[in-house]
Amino acid sequence: MDKSIIIGNWKMNLKINSSQKLIKDIQRNLSKKDFNCCEIIVCPSNIHLESVYNKMKTKISLGCQNLFWENDGAYTGEISAAMMKNINCKYAIIGHSERRNYIKETDEMINKKIRACQNNSITPILCIGESAKQRKDLNTRSFLKKQILSAYRGINFNNFRSIIIAYEPIWAIGSSNPANPEDANEIALYIKKLLINNYKNIDKKTINILYGGSVNAKNIKSFTDMNEIDGSLVGGESIKPAGFVGIIKNSYK
Numbered sequence: 729m730d731k732s733i734i735i736g737n738w739k740m741n742l743k744i745n746s747s748q749k750l751i752k753d754i755q756r757n758l759s760k761k762d763f764n765c766c767e768i769i770v771c772p773s774n775i776h777l778e779s780v781y782n783k784m785k786t787k788i789s790l791g792c793q794n795l796f797w798e799n800d801g802a803y804t805g806e807i808s809a810a811m812m813k814n815i816n817c818k819y820a821i822i823g824h825s826e827r828r829n830y831i832k833e834t835d836e837m838i839n840k841k842i843r844a845c846q847n848n849s850i851t852p853i854l855c856i857g858e859s860a861k862q863r864k865d866l867n868t869r870s871f872l873k874k875q876i877l878s879a880y881r882g883i884n885f886n887n888f889r890s891i892i893i894a895y896e897p898i899w900a901i902g903s904s905n906p907a908n909p910e911d912a913n914e915i916a917l918y919i920k921k922l923l924i925n926n927y928k929n930i931d932k933k934t935i936n937i938l939y940g941g942s943v944n945a946k947n948i949k950s951f952t953d954m955n956e957i958d959g960s961l962v963g964g965e966s967i968k969p970a971g972f973v974g975i976i977k978n979s980y981k
Protein backbone atom coordinates (compact mmCIF):
# COMPACT_ATOMS: atom_id res chain seq x y z
CA MET A 729 0.00 0.00 0.00
CA ASP A 730 1.28 3.50 -0.79
CA LYS A 731 -0.53 4.97 2.19
CA SER A 732 0.83 4.25 5.62
CA ILE A 733 -1.62 2.63 8.04
CA ILE A 734 -1.72 4.15 11.52
CA ILE A 735 -3.89 2.45 14.13
CA GLY A 736 -4.55 3.80 17.61
CA ASN A 737 -5.12 1.13 20.24
CA TRP A 738 -6.66 3.04 23.16
CA LYS A 739 -6.58 -0.11 25.31
CA MET A 740 -8.57 0.07 28.59
CA ASN A 741 -8.27 3.85 28.88
CA LEU A 742 -10.55 6.90 28.93
CA LYS A 743 -14.14 7.40 30.03
CA ILE A 744 -16.90 8.52 27.68
CA ASN A 745 -16.22 12.27 27.78
CA SER A 746 -12.47 11.96 27.40
CA SER A 747 -12.91 9.44 24.56
CA GLN A 748 -15.13 11.87 22.69
CA LYS A 749 -12.75 14.74 23.40
CA LEU A 750 -9.82 12.72 22.10
CA ILE A 751 -11.44 11.90 18.76
CA LYS A 752 -12.47 15.54 18.33
CA ASP A 753 -8.96 16.79 19.17
CA ILE A 754 -7.36 14.33 16.74
CA GLN A 755 -9.69 15.26 13.89
CA ARG A 756 -9.30 18.98 14.45
CA ASN A 757 -5.59 18.68 13.69
CA LEU A 758 -5.72 16.49 10.60
CA SER A 759 -5.57 17.82 7.04
CA LYS A 760 -6.73 16.46 3.71
CA LYS A 761 -3.14 15.52 3.00
CA ASP A 762 -3.03 13.35 6.12
CA PHE A 763 -5.96 11.33 4.80
CA ASN A 764 -4.44 11.11 1.33
CA CYS A 765 -1.18 9.76 2.74
CA CYS A 766 -2.46 7.72 5.62
CA GLU A 767 -5.18 5.22 6.47
CA ILE A 768 -6.17 6.13 10.04
CA ILE A 769 -8.01 3.77 12.37
CA VAL A 770 -8.91 4.26 16.03
CA CYS A 771 -9.82 1.44 18.41
CA PRO A 772 -11.50 2.83 21.54
CA SER A 773 -12.67 0.68 24.41
CA ASN A 774 -15.57 -1.52 23.25
CA ILE A 775 -18.02 0.31 25.48
CA HIS A 776 -17.26 3.67 23.82
CA LEU A 777 -17.23 2.55 20.19
CA GLU A 778 -20.60 4.02 19.39
CA SER A 779 -20.12 7.32 21.20
CA VAL A 780 -16.75 7.83 19.52
CA TYR A 781 -18.20 6.89 16.13
CA ASN A 782 -20.92 9.52 16.63
CA LYS A 783 -18.22 12.19 16.85
CA MET A 784 -16.37 10.99 13.75
CA LYS A 785 -16.70 13.49 10.92
CA THR A 786 -13.65 12.52 8.86
CA LYS A 787 -12.33 9.48 7.02
CA ILE A 788 -10.99 7.91 10.21
CA SER A 789 -12.19 4.30 10.50
CA LEU A 790 -13.43 2.54 13.61
CA GLY A 791 -11.95 -0.68 14.98
CA CYS A 792 -12.58 -2.74 18.09
CA GLN A 793 -9.95 -4.25 20.38
CA ASN A 794 -11.52 -7.69 20.58
CA LEU A 795 -14.64 -9.66 19.63
CA PHE A 796 -16.17 -13.11 20.10
CA TRP A 797 -16.36 -15.78 17.42
CA GLU A 798 -20.06 -16.75 17.59
CA ASN A 799 -22.64 -14.44 16.02
CA ASP A 800 -25.12 -14.58 18.93
CA GLY A 801 -26.28 -16.87 21.73
CA ALA A 802 -25.59 -17.75 25.35
CA TYR A 803 -22.09 -16.29 25.74
CA THR A 804 -22.42 -14.00 28.73
CA GLY A 805 -20.34 -10.87 28.55
CA GLU A 806 -19.13 -11.36 25.00
CA ILE A 807 -19.66 -9.18 21.91
CA SER A 808 -19.87 -10.76 18.46
CA ALA A 809 -18.29 -9.74 15.17
CA ALA A 810 -21.83 -9.27 13.82
CA MET A 811 -22.56 -6.78 16.62
CA MET A 812 -19.31 -4.94 15.97
CA LYS A 813 -20.10 -4.73 12.29
CA ASN A 814 -23.56 -3.43 13.16
CA ILE A 815 -22.03 -0.46 15.02
CA ASN A 816 -19.71 0.41 12.13
CA CYS A 817 -16.49 -1.37 13.10
CA LYS A 818 -14.49 -2.06 9.96
CA TYR A 819 -11.47 -3.45 11.77
CA ALA A 820 -10.76 -5.62 14.82
CA ILE A 821 -7.53 -6.08 16.74
CA ILE A 822 -7.15 -9.84 17.20
CA GLY A 823 -4.69 -11.66 19.44
CA HIS A 824 -3.00 -8.71 21.11
CA SER A 825 -0.22 -9.97 23.40
CA GLU A 826 -1.99 -8.47 26.43
CA ARG A 827 -5.01 -10.70 25.72
CA ARG A 828 -2.82 -13.71 25.03
CA ASN A 829 -1.11 -13.05 28.35
CA TYR A 830 -3.83 -11.86 30.79
CA ILE A 831 -6.90 -13.58 29.28
CA LYS A 832 -4.98 -16.65 28.09
CA GLU A 833 -6.25 -16.33 24.56
CA THR A 834 -4.97 -19.31 22.56
CA ASP A 835 -4.01 -19.65 18.89
CA GLU A 836 -7.20 -21.71 18.43
CA MET A 837 -9.40 -18.92 19.84
CA ILE A 838 -7.58 -16.41 17.67
CA ASN A 839 -8.22 -18.54 14.58
CA LYS A 840 -11.97 -18.61 15.41
CA LYS A 841 -11.96 -14.83 15.82
CA ILE A 842 -10.21 -14.33 12.47
CA ARG A 843 -12.88 -16.54 10.86
CA ALA A 844 -15.65 -14.52 12.55
CA CYS A 845 -14.10 -11.32 11.18
CA GLN A 846 -14.00 -12.79 7.71
CA ASN A 847 -17.62 -13.95 7.90
CA ASN A 848 -18.70 -10.46 8.92
CA SER A 849 -16.50 -8.46 6.51
CA ILE A 850 -14.36 -7.02 9.30
CA THR A 851 -10.63 -6.69 8.59
CA PRO A 852 -8.69 -8.42 11.37
CA ILE A 853 -5.50 -6.78 12.63
CA LEU A 854 -3.60 -9.88 13.71
CA CYS A 855 -1.04 -9.18 16.45
CA ILE A 856 2.01 -11.37 16.76
CA GLY A 857 5.31 -10.98 18.57
CA GLU A 858 7.98 -12.80 20.50
CA SER A 859 8.92 -12.47 24.16
CA ALA A 860 12.33 -11.30 25.38
CA LYS A 861 13.24 -14.90 26.19
CA GLN A 862 12.26 -16.21 22.76
CA ARG A 863 14.32 -13.44 21.21
CA LYS A 864 17.33 -14.29 23.36
CA ASP A 865 16.99 -17.98 22.48
CA LEU A 866 16.83 -17.07 18.76
CA ASN A 867 13.33 -18.52 18.45
CA THR A 868 11.64 -15.42 17.05
CA ARG A 869 10.99 -16.59 13.50
CA SER A 870 9.76 -20.07 14.33
CA PHE A 871 7.46 -18.60 16.99
CA LEU A 872 6.02 -15.98 14.62
CA LYS A 873 5.54 -18.64 11.96
CA LYS A 874 3.53 -20.76 14.39
CA GLN A 875 1.42 -17.77 15.44
CA ILE A 876 0.63 -16.84 11.82
CA LEU A 877 -0.08 -20.31 10.48
CA SER A 878 -2.37 -21.19 13.37
CA ALA A 879 -4.23 -17.85 13.26
CA TYR A 880 -4.96 -18.26 9.54
CA ARG A 881 -5.63 -22.02 9.57
CA GLY A 882 -8.36 -22.81 7.03
CA ILE A 883 -8.70 -19.20 5.92
CA ASN A 884 -9.38 -18.45 2.29
CA PHE A 885 -7.80 -15.14 1.39
CA ASN A 886 -9.85 -14.59 -1.76
CA ASN A 887 -12.13 -12.01 -0.20
CA PHE A 888 -9.67 -10.23 2.10
CA ARG A 889 -9.60 -6.55 1.18
CA SER A 890 -6.52 -6.10 3.31
CA ILE A 891 -4.39 -8.48 5.35
CA ILE A 892 -2.97 -6.61 8.33
CA ILE A 893 -0.43 -8.13 10.68
CA ALA A 894 1.00 -6.04 13.51
CA TYR A 895 4.43 -7.29 14.47
CA GLU A 896 4.75 -6.27 18.11
CA PRO A 897 7.68 -7.75 20.03
CA ILE A 898 6.35 -8.15 23.58
CA TRP A 899 9.53 -6.66 25.06
CA ALA A 900 9.03 -3.47 23.03
CA ILE A 901 5.42 -2.76 24.05
CA GLY A 902 5.07 0.12 26.51
CA SER A 903 8.77 -0.09 27.28
CA SER A 904 10.35 3.02 25.66
CA ASN A 905 12.56 0.45 23.98
CA PRO A 906 11.37 0.05 20.39
CA ALA A 907 12.81 -2.56 18.06
CA ASN A 908 15.60 -1.59 15.74
CA PRO A 909 13.86 -0.53 12.45
CA GLU A 910 16.19 -2.68 10.33
CA ASP A 911 15.43 -5.74 12.46
CA ALA A 912 11.68 -5.03 12.27
CA ASN A 913 12.01 -4.63 8.49
CA GLU A 914 13.67 -8.04 8.19
CA ILE A 915 10.87 -9.60 10.20
CA ALA A 916 8.26 -7.84 8.03
CA LEU A 917 9.93 -9.28 4.93
CA TYR A 918 10.02 -12.71 6.55
CA ILE A 919 6.28 -12.48 7.28
CA LYS A 920 5.44 -11.39 3.73
CA LYS A 921 7.42 -14.28 2.24
CA LEU A 922 5.82 -16.71 4.67
CA LEU A 923 2.31 -15.57 3.66
CA ILE A 924 3.05 -15.74 -0.06
CA ASN A 925 4.65 -19.19 0.21
CA ASN A 926 1.90 -20.67 2.35
CA TYR A 927 -1.27 -19.22 0.87
CA LYS A 928 -1.50 -19.67 -2.86
CA ASN A 929 -4.50 -17.36 -3.36
CA ILE A 930 -3.02 -14.42 -1.53
CA ASP A 931 -2.77 -11.14 -3.45
CA LYS A 932 0.62 -9.60 -2.55
CA LYS A 933 -0.77 -6.10 -2.84
CA THR A 934 -3.22 -6.75 -0.01
CA ILE A 935 -0.51 -7.59 2.56
CA ASN A 936 0.31 -4.91 5.14
CA ILE A 937 2.81 -5.48 7.92
CA LEU A 938 2.81 -2.93 10.72
CA TYR A 939 5.32 -2.47 13.49
CA GLY A 940 4.10 -1.81 17.06
CA GLY A 941 5.92 -1.21 20.35
CA SER A 942 6.95 2.16 21.80
CA VAL A 943 6.28 4.10 18.60
CA ASN A 944 6.13 7.89 18.91
CA ALA A 945 6.18 10.97 16.67
CA LYS A 946 9.97 11.04 16.76
CA ASN A 947 10.69 7.45 15.77
CA ILE A 948 7.76 6.61 13.44
CA LYS A 949 9.57 7.73 10.30
CA SER A 950 12.48 5.40 10.97
CA PHE A 951 9.96 2.54 10.72
CA THR A 952 7.81 3.72 7.80
CA ASP A 953 10.97 4.57 5.83
CA MET A 954 11.65 0.84 5.77
CA ASN A 955 10.52 -0.86 2.54
CA GLU A 956 8.54 -3.65 4.14
CA ILE A 957 6.87 -1.75 7.00
CA ASP A 958 3.48 -0.38 6.04
CA GLY A 959 2.55 1.50 9.22
CA SER A 960 2.13 1.13 12.95
CA LEU A 961 -0.15 -0.08 15.72
CA VAL A 962 0.25 2.56 18.42
CA GLY A 963 -0.63 2.18 22.09
CA GLY A 964 0.46 4.79 24.65
CA GLU A 965 0.93 7.68 22.21
CA SER A 966 -2.48 7.07 20.57
CA ILE A 967 -4.38 8.56 23.51
CA LYS A 968 -2.40 11.81 23.40
CA PRO A 969 -3.80 14.01 20.61
CA ALA A 970 -0.46 15.67 19.80
CA GLY A 971 1.37 12.35 19.96
CA PHE A 972 -1.03 10.53 17.66
CA VAL A 973 -1.36 13.40 15.18
CA GLY A 974 2.45 13.77 15.14
CA ILE A 975 2.81 10.06 14.34
CA ILE A 976 0.32 10.38 11.46
CA LYS A 977 2.05 13.45 9.99
CA ASN A 978 5.51 11.91 10.25
CA SER A 979 4.47 8.52 8.84
CA TYR A 980 4.03 9.39 5.17
CA LYS A 981 5.56 6.79 2.88
Ligand code: PGA
Nearest residue numbers: 901902941942962963964
Ligand atom coordinates in the same frame (compact mmCIF):
# COMPACT_ATOMS: atom_id res chain seq x y z
P1 PGA B 1 2.80 0.95 22.91
O1 PGA B 1 1.73 -0.24 22.67
O2 PGA B 1 2.75 1.84 21.69
O3 PGA B 1 2.30 1.66 24.15
O4 PGA B 1 4.13 0.33 23.08
C1 PGA B 1 1.60 -0.84 21.42
C2 PGA B 1 0.50 -1.88 21.49
O5 PGA B 1 0.35 -2.54 22.52
O6 PGA B 1 -0.25 -2.08 20.51
